[in-house]
Amino acid sequence: MNFTKIKIGDGSLSGQSIVDLTSLINTKKELTILGIERLTGGKAKLRSYFTNADILTGFYWRELGVFAQDPDEGEILYCYGNAGTNAEYIPAGGGPDVVERYINVITLVGNATNVSATLGSEIYVTQADFDNHTGNAVMHVTQVEKDTWNAKETPAGAQAKADVAEAAANAYTDQKVGDLAGAGRTTETVKGNADALAAHLAETIKQGVHGGLPAHKSTHAIGGSDPITPADIGAVNKAGDTMTGNLTAPKFISTVATGTSPLSVSSITLVTNLNVDMLDNYHAGNSSGQIPVSNGTVNTNLNADLLDGHDGSYYLPVSSYTASDVLTKIKTVDGEGSGLDADTLRGKTPNDIFPPYTVGDIVLIQDAWTPEINSTTPTKTYEKRIDRSGSLRIKFGAKVGATSITGYAQIYRNGSPVGTLRSTTSTTYVTFTEDISGWNPGDLVQLYCYVSNNSYKMYLYDFTLCVAKLYSLA
Secondary structure: OEEEEEEEEOOOOOOOOHHHOOOOOOEEEEEOEEEEEEEOOOEEEEEEEEEOOOOOOOEEEOEEEEEEEEOOOEEEEEEEEEOHHHOEEEOOOOOOOOOEEEEEEEEEOOOOOOOEEOEOOOOOOOHHHHHHHHOOOOOOOOHHHHHHHHOOOOHHHHHHHHHHHHHHHHHHHHHHHHHHHOOOOOOOHHHHHHHHHHHHHHHHHHOOOOOOOOHHHHHOOOOOOOOOOHHHHOOOOOOOOOOOOOOOOOOOOOOOOOOOOOOOOOOOOOOOOOOOOOEOOEOEEOOOOOEEOOOOOOOOOOOOOEEOOEEHHHOOOHHHOOHHHHHHHHHOOOOOOOOOHHHOEOOEOHHHHOOOEOOOOEEEEEEOOOOEEOOOOOEEEEEEEOOOOEEEEEEEEEEEOOOOOOEEEEEEEOOEEOOOOEEEOOOOOEEEEEEEEEEOOOOEEEEEEEEOOOOOOEEEEEEEEEEOOOOOOO
C-alpha cells in the first residue's frame, strides 16, 4: 500500500454517502506527505505540514482526505473526514494571522505487508527533533574541546620558547666566561696574583719557613747581588720560561692586545668541556653571522655546501615548482588502483556507491503529469534520461474518454519499442507495471501512446521509475 497525498477542503456533506466519494467535495489545498510510521493494531500514522502562506482567500476547513495508489483503479480516496459545523476558519496568507502546523493522520491499514508513502522533497522538523539535534553532545564540539584545541602549541608559541632557550644559552656562556676571567676584574689579575705570590714566597724564605736552602741564598733573600731565583725554589719564571707537567690554577687571564694570540698550542686533540665565547671572532647561535648551533632552531642564512649529500643545484627552487607542476605529477599516477583518495570515497569507487539498477519498489523518478492524447499514430508523450545501467520497474496510469475507443501505450528505449503494447477501454485510470532490463547510462526511457479513434482522448498520469536501491555505502 502506497499513500500518495493529503487534501483539505471546505465542502459540506448534504446527504451524499462518504463511501461513494472519490475526491473531496471542494478541495482547497493539497498537502505533501512528509513521513509515515507503522503503528500497532493495524494502523499507520501519516505526517504532513500546513501553512496558510499561499492561501489567497480564507475558508472553513471541514474536509480532510488521504489518497493512496490502488493497483487496479489507480489513485483513490482512501479515507475521508468532515468536521461539519465544527470547521476551523483558515485566514488568507499575507495578513497578520499566520497559520503553520503539523498534521498527523492515523488511518487503518489492516494486515498489509508493505505500507509506504510518496514523500515530498520539503524538509521540516518538529521542535522535539530540533531539541534532540542541538542537545547531541557527540555531534557538536563542546567548549571544553574548543579550549583543549586552542591550548595546543602554535608556531608563534614555539618560536617564543626557542627565543627564551637561546637567551638562556647566551647567558650561560657569558656567565662561564665571567667565571674564567673573574667577575668585575681586569686582565691584570693574573699578573697581580703572580706578584703577590712571589712576594709571599720571598717573605716565607726570609723567615726560613722552608729551611734547607743554601746559606748564601738565605742571606741574600731580601736583596743583594745574589737574589733568590725561581730555580732556587723549583719554580718557573713568570716571563719567558718553560715548564713540564701540568699547571693547575683557578683562572688564567691574558693581557696581550688584540692581534696577538694569547695561547699557542701544537696539539689538535679535542679539549673536553672547553667553554669559549667566540671562535675565529664569531659567536655561536642561530642568527645570521653566527656559528650554527644544532638546537632545533632554524639557522638564519645558513649557507651549506651539501644537503643530504647533494649540492644545491640538485634541488628545484620553490619558484620553479608551481601548483600546476604538482597537479601534472599527480595526474601521472591518477586512476583506479593508484591509491589516491581522488579515485575513491571511503575506499569505494563510484561503481560501488552507485551500482547498476535492479528491480524494486523504491521510487527513483515520479512525475505527476497528465497529458492528453488523441493521435491515432504512436506519439511520444514522455521521456527521461537515466544515468546508470541495469533493470527498471516502470509504472504509469491510463484511461480513455469513452469506452467506444481503445487507448494504447508502450515503453520505448531511445526511440525503439522494448515494452509490451498496453491497451485499455476503461474510463477510470488503470495502472500498468512492467520490469524491463538492458538499460545503459544515457538511455532515454520513453512512453509512446495513441488511440483507435481520435474522436475521444486518452489520458495518462504518474509516470514512475522504481528500483531496489538508490545507492550503497555499506
